[in-house]
Amino acid sequence: MPAHTDGGVGRRIAYYRSVVRPKMTQQELADAARVALGTVRKIERGERGVTGATLEAIAGALGVDPSRLRSDRGPAHTEVREALPALSAAIVTYDLPEDGPVRPMHELRIAVDEAAKWRLGAQYTRIARRLPALLSELARAYHAAPAHERADAASLVVSAYRSADAVAYKFGARDLSARMVDIMRWASPEAEDPLLAASVAYVRTETYFAARAHAAGLRSLELALDAAPEPTTPTETAARGALHMRAAVIAGRSSDADAAETHLSESRALADRVPEDVYYGTAFGPDSVRTHEVSVAVSLGGDHVGQALDVAREWKPPASLPAERRSGFYIELARAQLWAGVADDAFESLKVARRIAPQHTREHPWVREDAATLRRLKRADSETLTNFAEWCAAT
Template sequence: MSLDNARVVGNRVAYQRRMARLTQEQLAAAAGIHVGTLRKIERGARGAGDGVLEALASALGIDVLRLHGDADKATRRVHHELAAISDALATYDCPDDGPVRPVPELRKASAHTVEWRLSAQYLRIARQAPVLLAELFRGMHTARGAHLAVSTHLLVDVCRSADAVAYKHGAANLSARLIEIMRWATPHAEDPLLAATVAYVRAETFFMSRAYAAGLGVLESAIDSLPVATGPSAHAARGALHMRAAVMAGRAGRADVATEHMASAHRMADGVPEGIYRGTAFGPDSVRVHDVSLCVSLGGHHLLRALDISRHWEPPETLPAERRSGFFIELARAQLWAGKPDAAFASLLTARRIAPQHTREHRWVREDAGTLRRLKRSSAESLSGFAEWCHATG
């Protein structure tokens, strides 16, 4: 790390620490580093490696890109780790004889990846996933009975987290492989709600390939396969499939079908509090976010509803960062199409503040930032800087 970059990082660490109202001693203790090391980092007298930056970001409860002086380096690191994830998948059904930690430790490690996925901490997932996946493949290979079901759930959780990284970074083939492994593993759990979760994630492949009609069919089949909802988790599983099917139908141009699915999602959400169910955020707020997404998918006069929702509501901070940033990314597109470029740029900035990694890698952000730059050629330096930060297209 260069001296200039070390100073940038040090200033960011000090600023975020003050915003969190922590002393240097408190932050150092929370991050598990020596207070003298933290002082040198904040002064710019020494650099901070990836592990230290991640520990500091975790202690501060923020995305590591808020501290990183080189966002491109972070992205390159993710791509490097994607290759390691791909290598780990090669022996999913014939793993080596390496060690496997006790289930409580694996459960904790898996839960961390779920937490990082929901908060769009893709770099952290990418660094941990290769070793954890290999370990879980070994665990599944030797597990029997109830232990096999537990191992399957943990493996699906980690595969889903790794898939989020692959999908957001455009690694379509790796994303598809991870989803197929999830589908391979799911029957071992004999859990219809896990199957519903995998169907929800599988929809990504249809979004990516723009095969919306086929994706809608897969989601509707998954809904039909679910048993009658008898509790919050079951209601959430069915509701999540409906809200994703609504957006898929919207992309397919089937407004009537989309409206029906969204109405079903709202009914399911009325029966459960907002929360994380089997790794998926669901509840009234999540459905409202998808309402905006559906309006943007349908376009035309439906955009007015997206803008109307945003005038009276925005996602609360209790929603996962990835979902909140997604709301503002969708809203920016609606505002841009409505001829409100300044509002669109403000929404993109809000999305970046909430979840920098998610925003930076989002295809729509790059497209919209490129459009904004063309529309406002004499704009403020901040727009040009944002466009360069996300590698805007056009």
């Protein structure tokens, strides 16, 4: 891959290394990224370029998305889009995979779990690079698996497709996303796991959001709630709570305030019974429900927008919450602030969202719409606002 030669890359690497807690030395960064210490020193001093593979390794060691280290965020944006055809090609043969190598099941699980972490961290470039090959390998593993491993293989297929779907959906490839959801629904019964089926129902709601079929989406989630296990264990409680949380948002989009509040109340009660964590690929707990209180208020609009502002005055999402969820909170808060007439606050929220998860923020349609509105309202006011609008391609 081409090398990034702008000295700004090295400065950004040094900056992120200095804020890692505890502060990371150059030697520690080199060891974690598996590159030579001299290489790290020269990159930080701007004396040598850095290839895409090395940049990704360093970003992984620092715990940030590679796009945060690039001098030009554009290449990451383009790279994800350029990978969409490869994702599409990988899923074409999900039922008739081509021959190729297959790692042992435990190694595949490690790879799938890593992809799930990238999804929660909104690190879409990594997913776009790695998932096409992984999806193909998982298809081979599933079809070659002996009977006693078939359920595990199906579970891995569902999880990996969920990570790949995040890229397709967030980057506007809605038809590709819908195909991936269909494959998740095809593989899920083979896993013989009702909690996995609940997680697929959660993800399937994307197709209803994309089609603006909100009432139908709410019915689908309510059917999933009927089929979900009773909440006796933490994972069962979280699975049911996540479905209620999702149902509250889509009820808000369909302007059904009563249903939205009912589902939100149910999700609050269930969240109080479990610690905030990631269950079957979905973050759930008291903090996740708070973020969804803002989402529901914005979905309902009108007189409900003040509720979103009230939540934000009293609470902010903690750093322990996945980046994708935290950035989503600030994106939706920005919309509420814009509607409430506090444009400066709205812009500050969008900037916070960008710092947390730049790729997620850049690709979110609300960000483009709201940045364009802010630019019209403030016109020649702010060079920073103009730069932000150009960054997210607001028109």
